Amino acid sequence: MNTHIHVGTGPGAYDVRVGHGPLRELAGVPAVAAASRVAVLHAPRLRDTAARAAALFAGRGLRPTVIELPDGEQAKTADTAARCWGTLGQNGFTRTDVIVGIGGGATTDLAGFVAATWLRGVPWIAVPTTLLGMVDAAVGGKTGINTGAGKNLVGAFHPPSAVLCDLDALGTLPAADYTAGLAEVVKAGFIRDPTILDLIEADPEGARSPHGPHTRELVERAIRVKAEVVTQDLREQGPREALNYGHTLGHAIEKCEGFTWRHGEAVSVGMVFAAELARLAGLSDDTVVRRHRSVLDAVGLPLRHPGGRWPELLDAMRVDKKARGNTLRFIVLDGIGRTRVLADPGPDRLAAAWARVSG
Structure with a gap:
């Protein structure tokens, strides 16, 4: 049984779903219903998880695009964000399409920032796979990248449509x-x-x-x-x-x-x-x-x-x-x-x- 923890009020409210196997709920998130394309941004060690997510979306008739990001804080750069924007443009992503970030806090920070800035804001879903991501980075709608001046100084408030926390992923962490x-x-x-x-x-x-x-x-x-x-x-x-x-x-x-x-x-x-x-x-x-x-x-x-x-x-x-x-x-x-x-x-x-x- 998954626990649903509500965040926010009004149109921007969403649930954080915590349990064993909530990834199965991914394709059922309401924001997905209006989409025809989905971009799955993932950390390098999560290729298999990203492939499963892409297959779930494909089974619902969506066209998935999988983008592998650099590991950790190396993902949170303007260059990485620009590479993602380029891929979204090449694949014709519109304002109703969806971005999914699978990985630790750095991955969900970057995925949320890309979602906040592409067409001035498209829906996104966070799938944190680290303890830090689950209890902090993926919850709250703060997205961002690092610069030479400091950490998270460029970003946007852009709440996700849902956060899915699979406790089984914690057992795979160093x-x-x-x-x-x-x-x-x-x-x-x-x-x-x-x-x-x-x-x-x-x-x-x-x-x-x-x-x-x-x-x-x-x-x-x-x-x-x-x-x-x-x-x-x-x-x-x-x-x-x-x-x-x-x-x-x-x-x-x-x-x-x-x-x-x-x-x-x-x-x-x-x-x-x-x-x-x-x-x-x-x-x-x-x-x-x-x-x-x-x-x-x-x-x-x-x-x-x-x-x-x-x-x-x-x-x-x-x-x-x-x-x-x-x-x-x-x-x-x-x-x-x-x-x-x-x-x-x-x-x-x-x-x-x-x-x-x-x-």
């Missing part, structure tokens, strides 16, 4: 990729749903496994957190900023490390940094900091970043989407489950927080 995805699950626990933290603390070994006794509950709880926040604030004008907890430093680490750090690894360090920053600002206490460190360490995520890069990281954070002019703004906690913005914490406080997570 252990390090699954662990990295847990950062976004932990984040959901800290910003909105402490039961997630309780489940991890009660059985950290089970939490580290895609076959753990609480895996489905952890995934669904994390998705519900994002769905609730996105429904309140689709375009990140207020409450949705909470979802960026740990991401200001996290994105800076990714950029400065040339995307050799996994997103979740960088966000893990970013959350510890944000917890230290909140403690230094008098908004939180040692107990909250210790809980960050213990929960993240229990699932195998890093708590520190090698030192020596602070000026470079600070410059990268100044290009963060939450910055306003020359003012750095951080999402912090003033208690478990409660977020707020900390604006302009000052160079000394920033350096002190960095000292706690560097080296």
Whole structure:
């Protein structure tokens, strides 16, 4: 039985379907009914899954076009998007045709961006196959690509017609990729749903496994957190900023490390940094900091970043989407489950927080 989690209101609302084998529902997504063509964009290791999806569509009388993307963050470039646009043009894609993205968060980010920009917006369906993609990247309608200036600085809000999360795919992930995805699950626990933290603390070994006794509950709880926040604030004008907890430093680490750090690894360090920053600002206490460190360490995520890069990281954070002019703004906690913005914490406080997570 698949769980349907509703996201949004009005004409742009959609369901995230979670379970074992929801790919079978792909051809039945309402947006497909009006289409005559479908483009299946996929990560390299998912050729077989893409072929099955194409066969499902062909069986419904659609003309499938399969486009293989580069792996990981290498897919999220203007060059890759342009190659996809060219293929869509060659195959006569119209405004009622459909794009499907099958893969991790980078793949669904790129597929959604191509869908948002082709003919100023065509329907698309996300089929995330990684934990990160299921609980974060594919849910919420944020699409984008990276540039030399930073991560996700070019993009569009373009909600999918559906998100299909097949829990069976999690068992095929490399252990390090699954662990990295847990950062976004932990984040959901800290910003909105402490039961997630309780489940991890009660059985950290089970939490580290895609076959753990609480895996489905952890995934669904994390998705519900994002769905609730996105429904309140689709375009990140207020409450949705909470979802960026740990991401200001996290994105800076990714950029400065040339995307050799996994997103979740960088966000893990970013959350510890944000917890230290909140403690230094008098908004939180040692107990909250210790809980960050213990929960993240229990699932195998890093708590520190090698030192020596602070000026470079600070410059990268100044290009963060939450910055306003020359003012750095951080999402912090003033208690478990409660977020707020900390604006302009000052160079000394920033350096002190960095000292706690560097080296």
